[in-house]
Amino acid sequence: MRIAVPNKGRLHEPTIDLLERAGLHLDNGAERKLYAGTVDPDVTVLFARAADIPEYVRDGAAEVGITGLDQVRESGHRLAELLDLEYGKCRLVLAAPEDGDIESVEDVSGKIVATEFPHIAQSYFERQGIDAEVVEVTGATELTPHVEMADAIIDITSTGTTLRVNRLAVVDEVLSSSVRLFARPEVVDDPKVAQLVMALESVRSAEDKRYLMMNAPREKLDEVKEVIPGLGGPTVMDVAGGDTVAVHAVVNERDVFEVVSDLKNVGASGILVTEIERLVK
Ligand SMILES: Nc1ncnc2c1ncn2[C@@H]1O[C@H](COP(=O)(O)OP(=O)(O)OP(=O)(O)O)[C@@H](O)[C@H]1O
Numbered sequence: 001m002r003i004a005v006p007n008k009g010r011l012h013e014p015t016i017d018l019l020e021r022a023g024l025h026l027d028n029g030a031e032r033k034l035y036a037g038t039v040d041p042d043v044t045v046l047f048a049r050a051a052d053i054p055e056y057v058r059d060g061a062a063e064v065g066i067t068g069l070d071q072v073r074e075s076g077h078r079l080a081e082l083l084d085l086e087y088g089k090c091r092l093v094l095a096a097p098e099d100g101d102i103e104s105v106e107d108v109s110g111k112i113v114a115t116e117f118p119h120i121a122q123s124y125f126e127r128q129g130i131d132a133e134v135v136e137v138t139g140a141t142e143l144t145p146h147v148e149m150a151d152a153i154i155d156i157t158s159t160g161t162t163l164r165v166n167r168l169a170v171v172d173e174v175l176s177s178s179v180r181l182f183a184r185p186e187v188v189d190d191p192k193v194a195q196l197v198m199a200l201e202s203v204r205s206a207e208d209k210r211y212l213m214m215n216a217p218r219e220k221l222d223e224v225k226e227v228i229p230g231l232g233g234p235t236v237m238d239v240a241g242g243d244t245v246a247v248h249a250v251v252n253e254r255d256v257f258e259v260v261s262d263l264k265n266v267g268a269s270g271i272l273v274t275e276i277e278r279l280v281k
């Protein structure tokens with residue numbers, strides 16, 4: 001199986017990191033290469049531009065690809081989405097000068113819209129029944145309304161800083177995007193693809209969880225169990241020859257702060273909190 005991943009840009013590192021955490025260690029790192037082997041002799045990683053990955057997968061150069069939903073939509077290729085990996089989150093928005101007269105999509109009728117995503121823009125305007133002229137640019141889209149190249153833009157926003165410094169306001173959201181695992185429809189039932197989905201999912205599942213270990217007096221066990229909103233209840237083990245038990249549980253990261261002090265209050269001691277690498281449900 002070949003996995004196409006971004007070769008540079010903001011998606012490169014988090015994607016390599018995710019594969020590594022899933023146990024798919026790359027041979028000799030990911031630096032400056034077109035492809036790399038992994039610990040699994042049947043899995044190769046191909047490095048490609050984020051925008052080219054849908055094409056690689058569609059053409060069969062790779063069975064699966066990891067890239068932004070915006071890129072897949074822009075490619076127009078019908079790929080199967082297997083997992084939302086929930087990073088590279090951004091919105092594709094219609095934006096126009098703050099002090100201009102474009103306040104709704106309807107106001108763009110008969111106007112020029114610059115974008116790096118001409119296919120998405122075109123189908124958005126078709127859906128809305130708006131007759132706008134879409135002009136493709138390859139970067140610095142936010143500049144175009146200021147040099148009278150365009151009246152509005154469709155571009156990526158995340159924190160909103162770029163739009164703000166260019167005095168542009170969001171008129172409408174066109175697409176909400178994040179990084180996803182995509183596959184050619186014909187390979188979705190391939191066991192190797194299923195193995196990859198499970199491995200990546202297990203990393204995602206573990207990210208917001210923590211493993212808790214503690215000792216507790218046996219007579220306090222019910223109170224301890226009440227405090228822990230664990231996944232299917234805690235594991236309880238006898239500590240040799242005493243009235244103490246060892247309790248292990250998986251809890252949501254956001255609950256740890258409160259749970260630890262509640263456990264202490266009901267008599268638990270030696271409480272350890274650790275990260276979990278992978279959680280296969
Ligand atoms: N500001 C942002 N915040 C979050 N995600 C973003 C942001 N900008 C882009 N992305 C996501 O990252 C993807 C790749 O963008 P990035 O800017 O890293 O690559 P690129 O510059 O398009 O790559 P290349 O130079 O190869 O063309 C986008 O398609 C989008 O899904």
Ligand SMILES: O=P(O)(O)OC[C@H]1O[C@H](OP(=O)(O)OP(=O)(O)O)[C@H](O)[C@@H]1O
Nearest residue numbers: 139140155156157158159160161162163
């Ligand atoms: O809302 P913000 O957090 O400001 O992010 C939005 C900006 O991020 C991306 O550009 P990037 O920084 O990747 O530059 P590039 O498109 O020139 O590569 C995108 O094209 C926007 O310009």
